[in-house]
Amino acid sequence: MVAQARVPVLVDFWAAWCGPCRMAAPEVEALAREMSGRAVVLKVDAEQYPELAARYRVQGIPNFIVFRDGQVVFQQAGVVPRAEMRRWLERAVA
Numbered sequence: 001m002v003a004q005a006r007v008p009v010l011v012d013f014w015a016a017w018c019g020p021c022r023m024a025a026p027e028v029e030a031l032a033r034e035m036s037g038r039a040v041v042l043k044v045d046a047e048q049y050p051e052l053a054a055r056y057r058v059q060g061i062p063n064f065i066v067f068r069d070g071q072v073v074f075q076q077a078g079v080v081p082r083a084e085m086r087r088w089l090e091r092a093v094a
Contacts, residue, residue: 001040001042002042002067002070003070004070005040005067005070007037007038007039007040007093008038008039008040008066008067008068008073008089008092008093009039009040009041009042009066009067009068010028010031010039010040010041010042010064010065010066010067010085010088010089011042011043011044011064011065011066011067012024012028012041012042012043012044012062012063012064013044013046013052013053013056013058013061013062013063013064013065014043014044014045014046014061014062015045015046015047015061016045016047017047018061018062020061020062020078020079021061021062023079024062024079024080027081027082027085028041028043028082028085030082031082031085031086031089034082034086035086035089038089038093039089039092039093046058046061046063056072056075058077059077060077060078061077062077062078062079063075063076063077064076064077064080064085064088066088066089066092067092068092068093073091073092074088074091074092076088
C-alpha cells in the first residue's frame with residue numbers, strides 16, 4: 001500500500017501495552033480524518049508485525065514514519081501533537 005499510494009503515508013507503529021501509544025491514538029485517528037484524500041494514515045501493531053518494525057529500525061514506540069512514493073522521508077519516535085504530524089505530511093507533499 002505504501003509503494004502504491006499517490007499521497008503521503010503516515011505509518012504509526014504501536015503496541016496495545018504501550019501507554020504513550022494509547023495517548024497518541026486519538027490524535028492519529030483525528031489526523032486520518034482531517035487529512036482524508038490528501039494523505040493515508042496507517043497503524044501497524046509492532047508486536048504483531050515485528051518483521052516490519054525491524055525492517056524500519058523501529059526501536060521505540062510510538063514510532064511514526066512518513067513515506068512518499070514508497071520511500072521513507074521522515075521518521076520519529078515518541079508522542080507528538082497532531083499539528084506536528086500534519087506538518088510532516090504537508091512537507092512530504094511539497
